[in-house]
Amino acid sequence: MRRTLSWIIGLLCVFGSVLGATAHAADARPNVLFIAIDDLRDWVGFLGDTQTKTPNLDRLAARGMKFTRSYCAAPVCNPSRTALLTGMRPGSTGVYNNNIDWREVVPDVVTLPLHFKQNGYFVAGAGKITHDSFKRRSDWEEYLDKAGGVKDDVGGVDGIRFGAIDADDDDMPDAKSVKYVSEYLAKKHDKPFFLACGFKKPHMPFSVPQKYFDKFPLDRIKLPDVKADDLKDIPPAGIKMAQPDGDHAAIMKSGRWKEAVQAYLATISFMDTMLGRLIENFDRSPHRDNTIIVLWSDHGWHLGEKEHWRKFALWEEATRAPLIWSVPNLTLTGSTCERPVDFMHIYPTLCDLCGLPAPKHLQGRSIRTLLKDPQAEWSQPAITTHEFKNHAVRTERWRFILYANGDEELYDHDADPHEWTNLASDAKLATVKSELEKLLPTENAPPGKKSEAEVKVKQKAKAKKKSP
Ligand SMILES: [Ca+2]
Numbered sequence: 001m002r003r004t005l006s007w008i009i010g011l012l013c014v015f016g017s018v019l020g021a022t023a024h025a026a027d028a029r030p031n032v033l034f035i036a037i038d039d040l041r042d043w044v045g046f047l048g049d050t051q052t053k054t055p056n057l058d059r060l061a062a063r064g065m066k067f068t069r070s071y072c073a074a075p076v077c078n079p080s081r082t083a084l085l086t087g088m089r090p091g092s093t094g095v096y097n098n099n100i101d102w103r104e105v106v107p108d109v110v111t112l113p114l115h116f117k118q119n120g121y122f123v124a125g126a127g128k129i130t131h132d133s134f135k136r137r138s139d140w141e142e143y144l145d146k147a148g149g150v151k152d153d154v155g156g157v158d159g160i161r162f163g164a165i166d167a168d169d170d171d172m173p174d175a176k177s178v179k180y181v182s183e184y185l186a187k188k189h190d191k192p193f194f195l196a197c198g199f200k201k202p203h204m205p206f207s208v209p210q211k212y213f214d215k216f217p218l219d220r221i222k223l224p225d226v227k228a229d230d231l232k233d234i235p236p237a238g239i240k241m242a243q244p245d246g247d248h249a250a251i252m253k254s255g256r257w258k259e260a261v262q263a264y265l266a267t268i269s270f271m272d273t274m275l276g277r278l279i280e281n282f283d284r285s286p287h288r289d290n291t292i293i294v295l296w297s298d299h300g301w302h303l304g305e306k307e308h309w310r311k312f313a314l315w316e317e318a319t320r321a322p323l324i325w326s327v328p329n330l331t332l333t334g335s336t337c338e339r340p341v342d343f344m345h346i347y348p349t350l351c352d353l354c355g356l357p358a359p360k361h362l363q364g365r366s367i368r369t370l371l372k373d374p375q376a377e378w379s380q381p382a383i384t385t386h387e388f389k390n391h392a393v394r395t396e397r398w399r400f401i402l403y404a405n406g407d408e409e410l411y412d413h414d415a416d417p418h419e420w421t422n423l424a425s426d427a428k429l430a431t432v433k434s435e436l437e438k439l440l441p442t443e444n445a446p447p448g449k450k451s452e453a454e455v456k457v458k459q460k461a462k463a464k465k466k467s468p
């Protein structure tokens with residue numbers, strides 16, 4: 001009898017501790033602060049740019065791990081964000097541009113925030129996380145839907161919009177997003193959270209209060225390094241992406257290149273200031289020691305390199321985008337990882353770090369080993385896709401671009417960090433090229449149906465431009 005009793009008590013104890021451990025483990029899961037930035041290229045101090053002013057990004061990079069070779073999956077807002085948030089590449093979904101509604105193409109996909117919600121996290125966000133036209137509110141428990149705004153389209157050169165505005169920091173949508181997220185951070189919570197803060201700047205218009213322009217006097221602005229005949233060795237498919245007769249021709253004609261560069265720098269500085277507010281509030285919060293921070297920008301930006309402006313291309317300027325990870329008890333302070341990564345890793349890595357199962361449809365891999373040891377073995381390249389069947393692959397040394405029509409570009413970053421000399425026709429590099437080609441995605445889904453709402457928005461904008 002006594003033995004039976006002690007056996008029962010023993011069993012109860014085991015049961016109790018299992019239950020207790022489960023409850024305890026659930027409580028101990030880390031929170032996630034997910035920070036998305038719109039159109040921020042590699043003009044940040046922590047990647048070596050000396051003209052930009054990004055003290056807060058630099059400080060955040062210094063507390064965790066910065067990546068020197070981080071690339072978007074697509075150099076356009078909607079396909080980049082769709083790939084990151086669904087875990088599927090553009091070639092798998094057919095979401096190649098801003099006019100394709102991912103919600104219609106992959107309606108049942110479990111996105112990153114939805115996955116966290118389904119696994120017991122409180123999931124909330126503010127600002128731009130998905131492309132603005134294609135929000136899916138049901139993925140979130142709470143979302144700051146309307147951050148309001150100021151009239152900020154004050155001029156520019158054709159499609160390149162920039163100019164100082166008469167506004168206070170607090171009037172800007174990014175300030176409202178930061179406030180919303182900070183208020184959540186200030187409180188204690190029963191459940192772990194996944195909290196997203198999507199900055200809208202430095203996306204165009206490059207329009208922020210005058211004080212940010214004043215930090216960059218026009219007579220001291222340094223234009224990007226460009227090679228005058230850089231397009232000479234670029235095949236027709238590349239020229240078509242560069243569109244030298246478009247934005248660049250207009251900027252050159254206007255004589256306002258330096259002003260545009262100044263405005264982009266001012267807009268980055270504004271965004272950095274807002275990030276500073278967020279991190280300051282985070283550090284004061286009760287969550288600072290148990291929260292993973294991941295910060296990424298959805299793609300890069302050209303400001304005249306290859307006579308190209310904006311994103312929409314497969315070169316370094318359009319595809320390289322800042323990436324920072326800060327993971328408690330994992331990333332070393334001030335560490336740097338030089339392995340090439342694209343943003344397909346973010347979804348599986350967050351699952352891995354938070355103890356969530358990784359959904360089967362995810363195409364990237366967790367980078368936990370790199371977060372622990374930035375020099376760890378890593379065989380994956382970074383891959384970027386722009387429009388149907390145009391791909392770029394980036395390894396530590398090379399960039400290889402293969403366009404849908406078979407045109408090619410090959411750059412050796414050891415010798416040519418600006419990608420000025422296309423080596424694709426160099427017979428000595430034929431093997432290098434074919435090895436790189438093997439790394440490209442083989443799946444090339446036809447483009448998804450264009451969203452009617454987006455087509456209408458475009459038509460309206462066109463009509464507006466034509467009328468005086
Ligand atoms: Ca963007």
Ligand SMILES: [Ca+2]
Nearest residue numbers: 230233420421
């Ligand atoms: Ca060239």
